[in-house]
Amino acid sequence: MAGRIESRLGELGIALPAPSTPLANYVPYVRTGNFVVVSGQLPLVDGELLHSGKLGGGVSIEQGQAAARQCLLHVLAHLRAACGGELDRLRRVVRLGGFIAAAADFTEHGQVMDGASDLAVAAFGEAGRHARSTIGVASLPRGAPVEVEGWFEIG
Amino acid sequence: MAGRIESRLGELGIALPAPSTPLANYVPYVRTGNFVVVSGQLPLVDGELLHSGKLGGGVSIEQGQAAARQCLLHVLAHLRAACGGELDRLRRVVRLGGFIAAAADFTEHGQVMDGASDLAVAAFGEAGRHARSTIGVASLPRGAPVEVEGWFEIG
Amino acid sequence: MAGRIESRLGELGIALPAPSTPLANYVPYVRTGNFVVVSGQLPLVDGELLHSGKLGGGVSIEQGQAAARQCLLHVLAHLRAACGGELDRLRRVVRLGGFIAAAADFTEHGQVMDGASDLAVAAFGEAGRHARSTIGVASLPRGAPVEVEGWFEIG
Numbered sequence: 001m002a003g004r005i006e007s008r009l010g011e012l013g014i015a016l017p018a019p020s021t022p023l024a025n026y027v028p029y030v031r032t033g034n035f036v037v038v039s040g041q042l043p044l045v046d047g048e049l050l051h052s053g054k055l056g057g058g059v060s061i062e063q064g065q066a067a068a069r070q071c072l073l074h075v076l077a078h079l080r081a082a083c084g085g086e087l088d089r090l091r092r093v094v095r096l097g098g099f100i101a102a103a104a105d106f107t108e109h110g111q112v113m114d115g116a117s118d119l120a121v122a123a124f125g126e127a128g129r130h131a132r133s134t135i136g137v138a139s140l141p142r143g144a145p146v147e148v149e150g151w152f153e154i155g
Numbered sequence: 156m157a158g159r160i161e162s163r164l165g166e167l168g169i170a171l172p173a174p175s176t177p178l179a180n181y182v183p184y185v186r187t188g189n190f191v192v193v194s195g196q197l198p199l200v201d202g203e204l205l206h207s208g209k210l211g212g213g214v215s216i217e218q219g220q221a222a223a224r225q226c227l228l229h230v231l232a233h234l235r236a237a238c239g240g241e242l243d244r245l246r247r248v249v250r251l252g253g254f255i256a257a258a259a260d261f262t263e264h265g266q267v268m269d270g271a272s273d274l275a276v277a278a279f280g281e282a283g284r285h286a287r288s289t290i291g292v293a294s295l296p297r298g299a300p301v302e303v304e305g306w307f308e309i310g
Numbered sequence: 311m312a313g314r315i316e317s318r319l320g321e322l323g324i325a326l327p328a329p330s331t332p333l334a335n336y337v338p339y340v341r342t343g344n345f346v347v348v349s350g351q352l353p354l355v356d357g358e359l360l361h362s363g364k365l366g367g368g369v370s371i372e373q374g375q376a377a378a379r380q381c382l383l384h385v386l387a388h389l390r391a392a393c394g395g396e397l398d399r400l401r402r403v404v405r406l407g408g409f410i411a412a413a414a415d416f417t418e419h420g421q422v423m424d425g426a427s428d429l430a431v432a433a434f435g436e437a438g439r440h441a442r443s444t445i446g447v448a449s450l451p452r453g454a455p456v457e458v459e460g461w462f463e464i465g
Contacts, residue, residue, distance in 0.1 A: 024420040025427040026442045030404050032463045033344070034188070037405045040443030054414070056294075094185050095192045099445045102294045104209070109296045110179040117180040132181045133195030133304045135254045136294035139366075139412045139446035141419045149443040153187045174388070189343070211449075247341050250347045257449045264451045265334040272335040287336045288350030288459040290409045291449035308342045 002092060003088035009123055016077040020044055026077040031154075034091075036082040040099065040149040041074035043067035052143040055112055055136075056103030059145045065115030068098065071148035072116040076123070079152055093120050093130040094151040101145050102136035109134045116148050158243035164278055171232040172196065175199055183233040188308075189246070191237040195254065195304040196229035197297060198222035208299040210267055210291075211258030215299045220270030226303035227271040231278070234307055248275050248285040249306040256300050257291035264289045271303050313398035313427040319433055326387040326401060330354055333461040341464075344401070346392040350409065350459040351384035353377035360452040365422055365446070366413030369455045375425030378408065381458035382426040386433070393464055403430050404461040411455045412446035421445045426458050 009016070022028055022039065029038045043050040043066075050070050053059045059067075075096075076087070083089040098113035100106075113134040120128040140147050164171070177194065178185055184193045198205040198221075205225050208214045214222075224253075231242070238244040253268035255261075268289040274281040295302050319326070332338055332349065353360040353376075360380045363369045368376075385406075386397070393399040408423035410416075423444040423447045430438040450457050 005297045024424045025431055026406070027439045028441070029216040030402060030439075031439045032402060032404050037441045037461070039441040040445070092185060092187055094179070094187050095194075095335075097443065099443070099448075104294050104448075105298075106294045107296060107442060108308070111293070116180045121180055129182045129185075131183070131192045131304075133183045133252065133254070133302065134296060135292045135302060136256075136296075137445045138259075138293045138448045139414050139416045139419070141417060141446075143415075143417045143442060147443065149441075151192070165377070247340060247342060249342050250349075251336070259449050260453075261449045262451060262453045264449070269334045276335055284337045284340075286338070286340045286347045286349040286459075288407065288457065289352070289451060290447045291411075291459060293414075293448045293450075306347070 001087055004088040012122055017073055018083050019077045020074050023084040029082045031082050034153050036079055036151045036152045036154055038075045038078045040147040041071045042144040043070035043146055049142060049144055051145050054101045054103055055145060056106030057119040061108055061111055064112035064145055067146040068113055068115035068148060069119050071146055072119050075148055075150045080121055083154055089154045090127060090152060091155050092153040093124060093128050094153055096130050097149040098132060099137045099147040101140045106136055109136050158241055160242040167277055174232045174236050175229050180236055184237045186237050189308050191234055191307040192307055193230045193233045193305045194300045196226045197299040198225035198301055204299055207302050208300055209256045209258055210300060211261030216263055216266055219267035219300055222301040223268055223270035223303060224274050226301055227274050230303055230305045238309055244309045245282060245307060246310050247308040248283050249308055250280060251285050251287040252304040253287060253289040254292045255303040258293045261291055264291050313396055315397040322432055327383055329387045329391050330346040330384050339392045340386060341392050344463050346389055346462045346464055348385045348388045348460045350380045350457040352454040353380035353456055360455055361455050363455055364411045364413055365455060366416030369420055371421055374422035374455055377456040378423055378425035379429050381456055382429050385458055385460045395410055399464045400437060401465050402464040402465055403434060403438050406442040407459040408438050408442060408444040409447045411450045416446055419446050
């Protein structure tokens with residue numbers, strides 16, 4: 001039976017992807033005490049990047065927002081696995097880290113990362129309101145425009 | 156009545172700014188257990204950047220240090236709010252993350268970040284001695300030269 | 311008497327370096343509760359960089375992997391100190407952060423960071439399997455090609 005959060009995701013028309021396989025020798029999440037730490041996720045759709053390139057260099061803000069949202073869907077897919085399938089065990093999205101592959105003169109990193117943050121708040125309400133740091137990086141694995149990582153408290 | 160840390164800040168001639176408003180859909184801090192996680196802060200003074208641009212590209216090391224210090228003032232303003240106004244509840248500055256917008260050939264990121272680290276140690280003494288990671292990024296929100304985030308343990 | 315992990319490191323032919331001195335006003339690690347947070351480490355050998363420069367700009371993937379491994383050796387040296395010399399107290403490598411100084415068109419950050427991740431798994435087995443985020447940065451302190459930080463749970 002779907003939980004409260006799953007129902008909310010359904011109402012929003014959001015289906016979480018199958019948990020992605022790490023690209024290398026690490027795991028997608030670690031649980032330690034009441035914390036779940038999810039590895040940085042790329043904006044993959046069926047194994048391919050939703051967009052590639054840089055903000056301020058070919059990728060639009062709207063495309064960047066869609067990429068950030070897609071990254072968070074993968075983060076949430078791993079969080080669900082860490083919760084044994086029960087997303088209702090989430091107590092708080094503690095922190096999201098947003099890495100935006102960006103030109104040296106790009107300034108709208110915050111707008112791009114809102115693609116992830118807005119989804120967190122839509123899905124989890126008050127528990128989805130998180131701390132975050134957003135930075136512009138030189139490049140990302142596979143040429144992705146965005147990577148998102150997350151820290152969560154669960155019950 | 157001012158606490159011990161507030162008095163120390165006063166002796167240092169340091170006034171914390173009013174807590175800044177997040178640029179987007181997130182919150183300035185999250186408390187989880189005994190931890191406070193503060194979102195990445197920019198070097199704002201009355202809502203404007205103290206400096207803008209890049210280290211190794213127009214912004215001097217001294218300006219970068221002043222910017223890092225200003226970022227930490229905002230971090231501490233949020234920490235104070237997270238402590239219900241009582242900074243004496245701080246047990247330890249656990250980790251500071253320093254993001255320096257820097258040219259590809261810049262190497263003095265550590266010196267710049269000391270603008271924040273020196274303030275933490277001056278304000279909190281032994282409890283202010285922290286782990287940190289400092290990196291050079293391609294660009295930051297609003298064109299800021301420095302962004303600083305923090306993890307704290309409070310009682 | 312050497313512990314289990316120390317013996318395993320010996321079998322792998324791995325000697326941890328002497329704990330490095332921070333470049334600036336911070337400490338190499340902080341213990342908070344059951345967590346140890348280790349500051350970002352550079353790939354130093356006897357105080358000099360093993361390699362310098364950028365991935366996708368003069369530093370090969372193999373050199374980057376060796377640099378990432380060397381960074382982690384320093385991380386583990388500090389972890390050992392945080393454990394009072396007893397690495398067997400490690401319960402879990404929670405998260406590694408990998409910062410790769412990289413050209414704008416570099417895409418193999420994950421391969422580079424495997425130099426650190428493979429060592430963690432070789433040394434600690436199941437407890438060494440970690441979450442991680444790997445990003446390409448514009449520049450690093452001293453011109454290093456890689457910096458690695460770590461979060462650990464200890465008993």
